[in-house]
Amino acid sequence: MMNEISIVSLSQLLNNIHLSQSHIDEAARFYIRHSHDQKSQQSLCEEWCNHFHFAKGNVDGDKVIISLLHMAQRVIESVIRFEGAYATMRDAFKKQIIKAFALLKDHNSSQDLKQQIKDLLKLWEEKQIFSKSDISIMIDTIDPNKLSKDKIRTQFAPPQYLINYAKNYKDLQTRLQKMNEYQANLDDLINSGAQDKVNLYDQYLDQYTKSVESVQKYRQLVIKDIIDELKELDKIHSKSIIDLKYIAQRVSNLKAKKEKRIQNEYYNDQ
Numbered sequence: 001m002m003n004e005i006s007i008v009s010l011s012q013l014l015n016n017i018h019l020s021q022s023h024i025d026e027a028a029r030f031y032i033r034h035s036h037d038q039k040s041q042q043s044l045c046e047e048w049c050n051h052f053h054f055a056k057g058n059v060d061g062d063k064v065i066i067s068l069l070h071m072a073q074r075v076i077e078s079v080i081r082f083e084g085a086y087a088t089m090r091d092a093f094k095k096q097i098i099k100a101f102a103l104l105k106d107h108n109s110s111q112d113l114k115q116q117i118k119d120l121l122k123l124w125e126e127k128q129i130f131s132k133s134d135i136s137i138m139i140d141t142i143d144p145n146k147l148s149k150d151k152i153r154t155q156f157a158p159p160q161y162l163i164n165y166a167k168n169y170k171d172l173q174t175r176l177q178k179m180n181e182y183q184a185n186l187d188d189l190i191n192s193g194a195q196d197k198v199n200l201y202d203q204y205l206d207q208y209t210k211s212v213e214s215v216q217k218y219r220q221l222v223i224k225d226i227i228d229e230l231k232e233l234d235k236i237h238s239k240s241i242i243d244l245k246y247i248a249q250r251v252s253n254l255k256a257k258k259e260k261r262i263q264n265e266y267y268n269d270q
Contacts, residue, residue, distance in 0.1 A: 010034075010044070014051040017071060018063035028074035035079060035089040042246060044089075045096040048072065052100040062113040065104075069120055072097055076129055098134060101141045114142050164225050172218040179211035 013027040031048075034040050048068060055064035072093060079090045109117075118139065125135045186204040 010047055014047065014068070017051075018060050018067040024067055024071045024074065028071045028078070031071070031075045032078050035075075038088060038242065039246070041089045041092050045092050048093075049096050049100050053103050062110055066113065066116050066120070069097070069117065073120070073124065073129065077127070080129075094130065094134075098130075098138065101138045104141055109142060117142055168218055168221040168225060172215065172222055175211060175214045175218055179208065179215050182208040182211050 010027075010030060013023070013030055017023050017027050031044055034044060048071075052065065052068050055061045055068065058064055076090055076093055079087070079093075121130075121135050121138055124130050125132060130138075182204060186208050
């Protein structure tokens with residue numbers, strides 16, 4: 001967990017991040033080195049977002065903003081290779097970046113800064129650091145008058161898991177219908193007592209067997225789609241519980257600080 005000394009060091013690094021590439025690299029290394037637990041990750045992300053926010057009123061604001069974005073890319077690209085706590089850092093940082101872009105709506109960005117950010121976003125899309133829909137949202141933030149076709153298409157598109165489920169379910173129904181047809185053909189042949197049509201028996205039986213196997217395959221795909229989505233919802237639920245606990249702890253700490261400050265003010269007035 002990060003201590004007060006670490007937070008002070010981090011603040012100093014971010015204050016100077018726009019001075020050179022080496023400052024960006026040093027800040028990125030600091031983030032990677034301290035991303036081993038969730039509370040530290042929260043502090044790192046909040047500190048980054050705070051500096052991003054205050055950069056808007058800074059004389060060197062444009063340099064600070066683009067430097068912070070380059071540093072964020074370095075961090076995400078580094079932790080993307082790791083698992084465990086680092087994976088949560090990657091996801092938390094990506095969410096913080098998307099959140100930070102909302103702050104640019106009120107910022108009178110220069111054309112030079114807009115172009116630099118667009119070039120960086122294009123690079124992020126090529127490297128698949130963010131999804132196309134996220135990139136589209138961020139581009140629209142800095143250039144709200146240019147609503148991309150991709151955004152219009154993705155804005156109303158159903159989630160991918162639902163598309164997969166619908167496709168697999170449709171295929172399953174088609175194969176169930178075929179299976180029932182083959183079974184009916186086989187039953188008719190058996191009931192007619194046509195013993196001389198042995199080859200036809202074999203043909204219908206083979207068709208029915210293959211259709212049953214196909215139905216089983218697509219039934220498993222549909223079940224997998226549902227299970228995958230339930231797992232994803234469970235992850236979101238688990239993270240929400242952790243976030244709520246963290247917020248509750250923050251509120252408790254703030255209340256304690258407020259009470260302590262009130263007590264100090266009271267004794268100072270005596």
